[in-house]
Amino acid sequence: MIDLKDKVIVITGATSGLGASLAEEFLNKGSKVISLSNSEPENINSQVAYINCDITDSEKVFSEIKNIEKTFGTIDIFVNNAGVWVPHAPIEEQTKENIQKMINVNLFGTVFCTQAVLPIFKKKRSGVLLNIVSISALEPNPVSSGYAASKFAQDGFTKATREAVKDNNIKVINVYPEGIKTNLFDGKKPDNYDKYMDPSEVSKKIIDFLLKEKGEEIIIRRD
Numbered sequence: 001m002i003d004l005k006d007k008v009i010v011i012t013g014a015t016s017g018l019g020a021s022l023a024e025e026f027l028n029k030g031s032k033v034i035s036l037s038n039s040e041p042e043n044i045n046s047q048v049a050y051i052n053c054d055i056t057d058s059e060k061v062f063s064e065i066k067n068i069e070k071t072f073g074t075i076d077i078f079v080n081n082a083g084v085w086v087p088h089a090p091i092e093e094q095t096k097e098n099i100q101k102m103i104n105v106n107l108f109g110t111v112f113c114t115q116a117v118l119p120i121f122k123k124k125r126s127g128v129l130l131n132i133v134s135i136s137a138l139e140p141n142p143v144s145s146g147y148a149a150s151k152f153a154q155d156g157f158t159k160a161t162r163e164a165v166k167d168n169n170i171k172v173i174n175v176y177p178e179g180i181k182t183n184l185f186d187g188k189k190p191d192n193y194d195k196y197m198d199p200s201e202v203s204k205k206i207i208d209f210l211l212k213e214k215g216e217e218i219i220i221r222r223d
Helices: 017-028 058-072 096-124 145-165 199-211
Strands: 008-012 032-037 049-052 077-080 127-132 170-177 217-220
Touching: 008 017, 008 058, 008 096, 017 032, 017 077, 017 199, 032 058, 049 058, 058 096, 077 096, 096 127, 096 145, 096 170, 127 145, 127 199, 145 170, 170 199, 199 217
Parallel strands: 008 032, 008 077, 032 049, 077 127, 127 170, 170 217
Antiparallel strands: none
């Protein structure tokens, strides 16, 4: 079983929703938690170190992750959680700007953060990369194909990264949750939003999975 006490955890997009809930769970286990986000904290725990960072800016990402290593000595777990979504609509009604934004945040944000943190993990031959993907990477919604494309790409990148670092004692985990009640959907809630899961429910399952070292992939569905 993994001991999370005093472990240094970095979470992207931990200022609200699932990221904030995960931060709270890690704090409860005695971890040191840092949030990388370009949105201002909402009700985030004051014990979380907040760093303003646009994860689609690779230079900023590399700079901030180096600063975290210098300040905290290392990084033990990195959670690629930040993501964006746009309201359901047929692909021909989706704007180029919306699709590009989802690709930039959901895919390239994950890529840049992974590029920056892997040298730290490789140097000490340990570390956990936890990528919050989506059930949409496995079960695409026909009216959310742009989002599905970004998540399929993120999923493929995560699996390829796992193969690339398997000899370095680095654990790479894909998390596939069904819909979660977060402000990701403030613009327009999906029709079945009332059936979505609470962030705390999902975060508890993720931490339990991590603590018990159950494997490399977890699908989280509504009970």
